[in-house]
Amino acid sequence: MILVDKEKMRAIDSYAINVLKVPALSLVERASLAVLKHINLNKFGYFAIVVGVGNNGADGLALARNLLARYKDVEIYILGDVEKASEEFRLNLESCQMLCEEIFYVQSIEDLEEMERRLNNVNLIVDAIFGTGLNRPVTGIYATVVSIINNVMKYKISIDIPSGLDASTGQDLGEVVDSDLIVTMQLMKKGIYEREIYKKKCVIEDIGIPQKAIDSVLYGLVD
Ligand SMILES: NC(=O)C1=CN([C@@H]2O[C@H](COP(=O)(O)OP(=O)(O)OC[C@H]3O[C@@H](n4cnc5c(N)ncnc54)[C@H](O)[C@@H]3O)[C@@H](O)[C@H]2O)[C@@H](O)CC1
Numbered sequence: 001m002i003l004v005d006k007e008k009m010r011a012i013d014s015y016a017i018n019v020l021k022v023p024a025l026s027l028v029e030r031a032s033l034a035v036l037k038h039i040n041l042n043k044f045g046y047f048a049i050v051v052g053v054g055n056n057g058a059d060g061l062a063l064a065r066n067l068l069a070r071y072k073d074v075e076i077y078i079l080g081d082v083e084k085a086s087e088e089f090r091l092n093l094e095s096c097q098m099l100c101e102e103i104f105y106v107q108s109i110e111d112l113e114e115m116e117r118r119l120n121n122v123n124l125i126v127d128a129i130f131g132t133g134l135n136r137p138v139t140g141i142y143a144t145v146v147s148i149i150n151n152v153m154k155y156k157i158s159i160d161i162p163s164g165l166d167a168s169t170g171q172d173l174g175e176v177v178d179s180d181l182i183v184t185m186q187l188m189k190k191g192i193y194e195r196e197i198y199k200k201k202c203v204i205e206d207i208g209i210p211q212k213a214i215d216s217v218l219y220g221l222v223d
């Protein structure tokens with residue numbers, strides 16, 4: 001099995017997008033559908049999607065949109081400054097705003113208290129806070145939200161990486177989301193594989209990154 005660290009995965013993403021011209025939005029969409037296929041929609045009908053403002057968050061918003069498209073009940077919790085959001089995040093947020101009334105920008109203590117209260121009513125929580133972009137310890141409101149998510153007994157799915165885990169070293173950069181399922185994109189991450197507690201609940205999904213991107217970055221194979 002191929003194992004990649006954060007840097008290698010980000011280089012492969014970048015090669016696919018910038019050299020092989022695979023649209024980033026397509027990868028985000030494929031990532032969202034890769035998670036959707038693991039959700040039993042007969043069993044789960046009320047979702048909380050917790051997003052950061054990067055492309056892990058974009059994956060989460062694309063999933064929210066696909067759930068809303070089927071009239072599922074979705075609440076979206078946004079952490080971080082939307083002004084700093086990625087393009088793919090912004091585009092998916094625009095559509096979610098047309099489909100969803102329950103979008104919460106979590107900034108204050110009161111917001112956290114309301115989030116904690118509301119999470120008791122959903123039946124599935126999606127962790128789309130951080131993926132391969134996590135580059136420092138999780139602190140402040142992010143750390144509080146991870147704790148809130150971990151303290152509520154609900155089925156949890158992490159997109160790509162359980163937020164708080166360093167995808168290269170397997171180190172906990174603060175409290176890590178204790179998800180029931182991790183859906184990692186395209187290649188197994190070293191940091192997940194080396195921690196049995198994460199490896200055993202992780203599935204790998206192909207999101208359409210060309211093998212040529214993987215071979216070029218990992219083995220230097222160029223035309
Ligand atoms: N275009 C792409 O690169 C693709 C990315 N994908 C998804 O996007 C993720 C990578 O996205 P990004 O590179 O935007 O990064 P993330 O979405 O993982 O992180 C979001 C942002 O959080 C900030 N951050 C990092 N550590 C933090 C901390 N401790 N506290 C507060 N903020 C912190 C960083 O500025 C980072 O840009 C992947 O894990 C995957 O889920 C996939 O959709 C495939 C395509």
Ligand SMILES: [K+]
Binds near residue numbers: 127128129158162
């Ligand atoms: K995540």
